[in-house]
Amino acid sequence: MAIGYLIIQARTAHDALPLSGAQIWITDGGEKSVYHLTTDESGETEKIPLETLDRSLSLDPNFQGIPYISYHVLAFANGFNSVHISGIPILEGETAIQPIEFVPMREKQRIPTVTEIRISAPAVSMSGNRYQTAPDTDPQVLRQVAIPNPITVHLGSPGAAAANVQVSFPNYVKNVASSEIYPTWPEASLRANIYAVITFALNRIYTEWYRSRGYSFDITNNTAYDQYFIYGRNIYESISRIVDQIFNEFVRRQGQNAPYFTSFCNGTTATCPGLSQWGTVTLANQGLSPLQILRSYYPKDVEIAETNIITGVLSSYPGTALKTGSTGLDVQTIQAYLDRIRRNYPAIPAITDETGVFGESTKAAVTRFQSIFSLAPDGIVGKSTWNKLSYLYTSVTRLAELDSEGTSLGIGTVPPSSILRPGSSGQDVITLQYLLNMAAEFNPAIPAPAQDGDFGMETQQSVAAFQSAAGLKPDGIVGPLTWQALYQTYLGIEDIIPPGTDTGYTEYVVRSGDTLWLLAQRYNTTVDAIKKLNNLTDDNLSIGQVLRIPTTESSDGSYFEYVVRPGDTLWLLSQRYHTTVDAIKNLNGLPGNDLSIGQILKIPAAEPAPAPYFEYTVRSGDTLWQLAQRFGTTVDAIKSLNGLRSDVLNIGQVLKIPGN
16 A cells, blocks of 8 residues: 655744644545644644655656545634635655645634635646746846745736735745656756756846736736646655755856746647756666756756745755854854744743853754744755744744834724725825735735835835735725724734734844944943844944944833834824823923934833723714714723723723823
8 A cells, every 4th residue: 555644834933834734634535533633832743644645656657647635625723714625635655745825814803714725736737738938138137146935826828807915935946856757757857857846936036027017916827828837736755855955056158147038848749949848867777867857858958056036035055054063143043033933932941051152952942943934854954944944033033023013103002094005105105005915914915115115116116916815896095994904904804913022122134334333222221232132242243244233221110112104293102101291301301392204212101090081971873983082082991991892882882091
């Protein structure tokens, strides 16, 4: 009996949040239940064995059938919409990893919706020719070859009204390779095909093939134009580990910078001038290396090049693997990454080694991290582990920053009443862009716009994508229904984000121009305090270095510190933190009301004694938001004072309103 394996990974927000306790049902082709599993604290199930067909069938180009058995997954998690995935291919001896990107339910949504994902047979088994379009004679090109992270994929032909999804570049390559070929093939064959997949995508990016034509995506998943991508499908462990090693390497001709146009087809039912996917198996079995295989189909002078320009990555791999006995700033960086990631992934053990020293506890933390994220668990930080650490660190800190930003912006329970469209600007647009960014963290089909307060094309596209996901008319105009859906989405997300942990410091990534003195001034601390917390022996900083900056609080808890953000005023801050303008000014020695973005303010802590209030009788037409605006308070303050759990008011109801 042939056996393959399956692991389910339940996570959300670009892997920033693992979902423990998710319920997973696995059924066979007849919908008979085979397993009922529950995810652990890392959002992962155990690896389970499943019956399948003999491995040799997937190595035979003349086999006319499907060389595997498919299974289905139905997944539930509290507070999230459900996911049903059909057609997961299980091949003998291979481990299929099925990621499930859960989307939070909206506030007041009683019944979860079900997202349907269907996995089709690999492209290599399909008949028909491929018509991948080569770059024209004068393509628009970028200055450098860069890894786009994320890459935007259009789920249809270029002109089709289909969704765009954003995924990390390594995950895109893993998905395409798993959708194109079989993971049972010889490693040299897998590597040659993965190089072709990577290079094809980078050629589209480098030549701006779609962007220069006015499209809002980088590549499509239509095999008549590009390569096969099935959003939400499983990947294979054998493919995943190769991609993690080489995702920033590509094929080019000697003496040229541009990624070569690596067209390909299956080589049996479809032929083309480029690489034959089935032919690579034959050549690999003859002992050819990946580069030799590539030179068998492309010009003889092609070579493998590497780019270290990866967008969305804080710092590039230093070039030397870190392991037990390593010391220095790079070790300190990965220790800081692991320390922050383990707040979301508590299965990663704490690091007790001296900062900057790679000891046994650092190795244990690295090994557990590698196991959780399907990397070779060798306890060594090579290129693949470094990049995965950087990606996860960016994801978890991005989510934490967005969560705290909602409080800073004063996001309440009542949406703004303004109607926004292209050309609008101001505070409500900033609020809109924030809400879209939060939604985008949990739904790859929603692009995240810049939070600049201007309603341009980027914001309009994001609004339209959100409206489509919410079942609204995708007109790109923000009216009452869109505002309501945005707020319900935001509040639904807030319900599932775990509370943060107070660490006594904040993490900062060093940028060009930073010095210890400037950082000490900006964060109201001292150079010595920063150096001591980070075990620095001198004042030198490196771009991309992660520093711990001490957070200051008065010894008696009478104030806390706040970093001024766009849109802040003394009056807004006084209302938000239940104090007065004069109290803030006196505590900070401010002569006037002007504030600067990035300025550090001391905010008086709220007094333990109850604030004064007066009573108000609710009248027809009253809402909490209107009362908060009328009496200079907040919706949350009124609800807290009255013990209200909802925004519903009744005529004649007597409310306590904060104030004199």
